[in-house]
Amino acid sequence: MPLVLLFALLVFVMPRSPKFNYDYRKGAIWMYEDLVSQFDFPLLKSEEQYKAELQKAGSSVVPVYRQDPTVLEMAYSQLSSSDLGKYNDLKPLVNASLGKIYSKGVLPRNAAVEPAGVMYLQKDFRAAKVPFSEVYTAESAAIALRQSLLAEIPEAVADSLFGAVLTGLVNSQVIRTAEMMDMVCIVFARGKVPTEEMIGLARECGIVVMSTKKRAFEASGILYLAGLSRNIED
Numbered sequence: 001m002p003l004v005l006l007f008a009l010l011v012f013v014m015p016r017s018p019k020f021n022y023d024y025r026k027g028a029i030w031m032y033e034d035l036v037s038q039f040d041f042p043l044l045k046s047e048e049q050y051k052a053e054l055q056k057a058g059s060s061v062v063p064v065y066r067q068d069p070t071v072l073e074m075a076y077s078q079l080s081s082s083d084l085g086k087y088n089d090l091k092p093l094v095n096a097s098l099g100k101i102y103s104k105g106v107l108p109r110n111a112a113v114e115p116a117g118v119m120y121l122q123k124d125f126r127a128a129k130v131p132f133s134e135v136y137t138a139e140s141a142a143i144a145l146r147q148s149l150l151a152e153i154p155e156a157v158a159d160s161l162f163g164a165v166l167t168g169l170v171n172s173q174v175i176r177t178a179e180m181m182d183m184v185c186i187v188f189a190r191g192k193v194p195t196e197e198m199i200g201l202a203r204e205c206g207i208v209v210m211s212t213k214k215r216a217f218e219a220s221g222i223l224y225l226a227g228l229s230r231n232i233e234d
Contacts, residue, residue, distance in 0.1 A: 022035075062129070064120040064122065065119060065121055065135075067105055071102065075102070079091060079098070094145075101145060104136060105135040113137060115132055117132050121135065142206075146184050147206050164183060166187045166220050167188060169192075174186060175201045175202050175205060175207060176201075185207065188212070189216040190214075190216070191211065191212075191213045193211050194209050
């Protein structure tokens, strides 16, 4: 009997193996909350290995975005307080176009976009997996808005609602410059005609291209009289 009691006492006082209540696999992504160690230990990997594993882990994760209704409300508010001149009556049309664009979702400017990838888009309390191609970026949303408005009011191209570039140069850099300057129309003077490649690039950027046989000086005067108070002449 004393031996039994002694054995039970030894078993009771001996250290026990701690339980690790996590199901994990070496090399797999940690799927639980942060686990903080109470002591320091070395990370036996080079900086290159760490970055490569981090990139690999990120590539297998489907990003999740939540549609924020306050963004559209802010856009409506900014439009309401903006002065569009003689186009103020078109604010309901702009509101409708904004609503259609934001209903699909607009990604933030710093979002990592995978053209052939997918994402989870949460609306209200539901999330659905959708391709990136079905959601607007900030740039493509601006292009879509311009195109929808120009379809209704093409005369606005020659007015102060939008910007235009008047140039005698014919190269792709003109298209890129107009895109960077937030222009929506390029007028080529002296009978210059853009190439098919330039037309395709302009279509991708949502920019209207025109050509006139008039010289740049004469064309700029005509556009000025039509209401375009600022122009660029190369």
